[in-house]
Amino acid sequence: MTLLKVENLSKSFGGLKAVSNLNMEISQGELIGLIGPNGAGKTTAFNLLTGVYEPSEGKIIFQDKNVAGLKPYQVTQKGMARTFQNIRLFADLTVIDNVKIAYHQNTTYSSFGAILRLPSYYRGEQEIEEKAMQLLKIFKLEDKAQEVAKNLPYGEQRRLEIARALATQPKLLLLDEPAAGMNPQETHDLMELIRWIRKEFELTILLIEHDMSLVMGVCERIYVLDYGTIIAHGTPAEIKSNPKVIEAYLGEEVV
Amino acid sequence: MSRWINSKNIFILIALLAIYGLVQGMTLTDTLPPFYRLNLILICIYIILATSLNLINGITGQFSIGHAGFMAIGAYISAIITVKLHGPLLLGLIAGAIVSAIAGFLIGLPTLRLKGDYLAIATLGLGEIVRIIFLNIEYVGGASGFSVPKTITWTWAFWLMVISVLVIRNFINSTHGRACISIRENEIAAEAMGINTTKYKVLAFTIGAFFAGLAGGIYANYMYIIQPMTFSFLKSFDILVMVVLGGLGSLTGSILGAIFMTTIGAVLASLSEWRLVITALLLVVMMLFRPTGLMGTKEFSLNFLKGKKG
Numbered sequence: 001m002t003l004l005k006v007e008n009l010s011k012s013f014g015g016l017k018a019v020s021n022l023n024m025e026i027s028q029g030e031l032i033g034l035i036g037p038n039g040a041g042k043t044t045a046f047n048l049l050t051g052v053y054e055p056s057e058g059k060i061i062f063q064d065k066n067v068a069g070l071k072p073y074q075v076t077q078k079g080m081a082r083t084f085q086n087i088r089l090f091a092d093l094t095v096i097d098n099v100k101i102a103y104h105q106n107t108t109y110s111s112f113g114a115i116l117r118l119p120s121y122y123r124g125e126q127e128i129e130e131k132a133m134q135l136l137k138i139f140k141l142e143d144k145a146q147e148v149a150k151n152l153p154y155g156e157q158r159r160l161e162i163a164r165a166l167a168t169q170p171k172l173l174l175l176d177e178p179a180a181g182m183n184p185q186e187t188h189d190l191m192e193l194i195r196w197i198r199k200e201f202e203l204t205i206l207l208i209e210h211d212m213s214l215v216m217g218v219c220e221r222i223y224v225l226d227y228g229t230i231i232a233h234g235t236p237a238e239i240k241s242n243p244k245v246i247e248a249y250l251g252e253e254v255v
Numbered sequence: 256m257s258r259w260i261n262s263k264n265i266f267i268l269i270a271l272l273a274i275y276g277l278v279q280g281m282t283l284t285d286t287l288p289p290f291y292r293l294n295l296i297l298i299c300i301y302i303i304l305a306t307s308l309n310l311i312n313g314i315t316g317q318f319s320i321g322h323a324g325f326m327a328i329g330a331y332i333s334a335i336i337t338v339k340l341h342g343p344l345l346l347g348l349i350a351g352a353i354v355s356a357i358a359g360f361l362i363g364l365p366t367l368r369l370k371g372d373y374l375a376i377a378t379l380g381l382g383e384i385v386r387i388i389f390l391n392i393e394y395v396g397g398a399s400g401f402s403v404p405k406t407i408t409w410t411w412a413f414w415l416m417v418i419s420v421l422v423i424r425n426f427i428n429s430t431h432g433r434a435c436i437s438i439r440e441n442e443i444a445a446e447a448m449g450i451n452t453t454k455y456k457v458l459a460f461t462i463g464a465f466f467a468g469l470a471g472g473i474y475a476n477y478m479y480i481i482q483p484m485t486f487s488f489l490k491s492f493d494i495l496v497m498v499v500l501g502g503l504g505s506l507t508g509s510i511l512g513a514i515f516m517t518t519i520g521a522v523l524a525s526l527s528e529w530r531l532v533i534t535a536l537l538l539v540v541m542m543l544f545r546p547t548g549l550m551g552t553k554e555f556s557l558n559f560l561k562g563k564k565g
């Protein structure tokens with residue numbers, strides 16, 4: 001079943017076509033890679049999908065509805081969550097509060113319930129607390145629940161950002177260079193974790209990665225973006241031997 | 256209900272009853288000089304103003320400096336109801352707060368799209384516009400002022416203050432308050448977490464305006480006379496100083512800030528021209544040595560009374 005279908009998606013900044021005529025189709029449960037050289041338009045594509053930018057043209061059909069033009073919070077409420085290339089945690093809040101905030105949209109008690117401290121408030125808060133702790137356990141952050149997010153080591157901040165995105169209970173998870181800045185061991189563990197959460201949470205994952213070898217290892221299909229357009233897509237083996245891809249990555253080591 | 260009953264809350268309740276009872280006892284036996292009574296009631300009013308401004312500026316991170324405008328709306332509306340329409344005090348106070356909240360909602364909707372300095376300037380301007388509107392309405396006395404009989408007592412002021420702080424605190428310590436805090440921390444991330452940032456900015460602004468209006472109503476029905484000049488940007492500035500000194504984002508900080516600044520104002524009552532100088536100096540010293548304010552975003556906590564784990 002198709003979860004996400006992107007049709008002719010384009011975005012210009014002044015004269016620069018950051019993304020042009022992007023087409024993509026992702027089925028439920030897939031783990032897809034989106035790769036491309038620096039400045040290819042990968043992050044811009046994520047920003048279009050999640051409503052940070054309004055597309056100049058094109059459609060984004062998510063779960064059979066066009067979500068192009070929706071605000072970011074609406075896209076998230078529809079079931080698409082993301083992480084950021086340049087980590088955007090709530091840096092001065094505790095680890096657990098970062099995750100609790102993401103449960104907001106699935107919390108049912110009202111402002112009045114909170115102000116009057118109705119039973120619904122206590123029930124809701126307890127539920128959030130428990131779910132948040134469970135999630136932190138999965139990401140091996142439960143011992144750091146009360147620490148301020150900005151004090152975590154870099155790799156843990158990246159993990160926390162993924163945990164936080166999962167707390168919004170998405171169908172589709174977009175990860176923008178989740179392994180950036182991690183050492184090889186951390187990267188390996190992270191990829192294992194990504195594979196595991198996909199199964200556990202029945203997720204579909206679209207992952208931007210700069211490092212080709214890494215994407216080749218985990219993704220079932222790969223889209224290659226260069227100068228804003230898809231120049232190739234297929235299985236890792238197909239991508240590896242595609243001359244256009246080799247050219248785009250000229251000078252860089254392809255696997 | 257049983258969740259309310261713990262040693263921390265019992266301690267707070269006893270402390271509140273003690274403060275209330277002490278002042279009330281001294282009022283009834285006429286042993287409290289009027290000047291002290293005035294300032295104690297002013298402290299209650301300023302606590303409501305500072306904590307409600309903190310909800311907007313400190314918790315939600317939207318820099319508003321027009322709080323006196325909302326105070327003016329609450330003051331005039333409540334006075335119209337109690338004086339012109341001979342309505343009961345409580346009705347006047349509630350109506351003043353509600354009208355102020357509606358104004359906050361209507362003003363917040365367009366202005367909260369603005370960021371930082373621009374929002375500050377817009378709210379400052381709107382606060383002044385409110386004042387000038389009242390200045391030009393003869394029905395409420397124009398520049399010469401509006402006489403209002405004194406019906407607010409220590410009991411009213413104190414318990415309305417307690418309720419206001421409790422409501423704001425309960426709001427902040429909930430998923431809705433966390434949504435506001437997330438906007439302050441990182442608006443883009445907040446949106447990405449499914450939080451309707453516009454809605455929560457406007458909500459915080461509306462609740463803030465509601466309580467500023469309530470404080471204005473208490474003020475009007477205590478001070479015998481209200482004049483538009485009372486609600487100038489200097490008043491907004493006073494409230495802002497309380498919030499900044501106490502710590503943006505800390506309710507207990509705002510309470511301390513309100514108590515401290517009102518006390519300074521009282522001590523320097525005879526040297527009123529020096530008050531601004533001293534306020535400015537205090538701010539400078541604070542910014543140099545403790546830029547986050549007295550409490551930062553932390554709260555003064557009695558959690559240790561609850562036992563080991565808060």
Ligand SMILES: Nc1ncnc2c1ncn2[C@@H]1O[C@H](COP(=O)(O)OP(=O)(O)OP(=O)(O)O)[C@@H](O)[C@H]1O
Pocket residue numbers: 013016018036037038039040041042043044045085210
């Ligand atoms: N807000 C913006 N305004 C103007 N130009 C932009 C904006 N955002 C991105 N661009 C430009 O669009 C192009 C694509 O940028 P994008 O960040 O999407 O690349 P990327 O593939 O994510 O690169 P990287 O691997 O470095 O993260 C770049 O030339 C960039 O300078």
Ligand SMILES: [Mg+2]
Pocket residue numbers: 042043044085
């Ligand atoms: Mg990028």
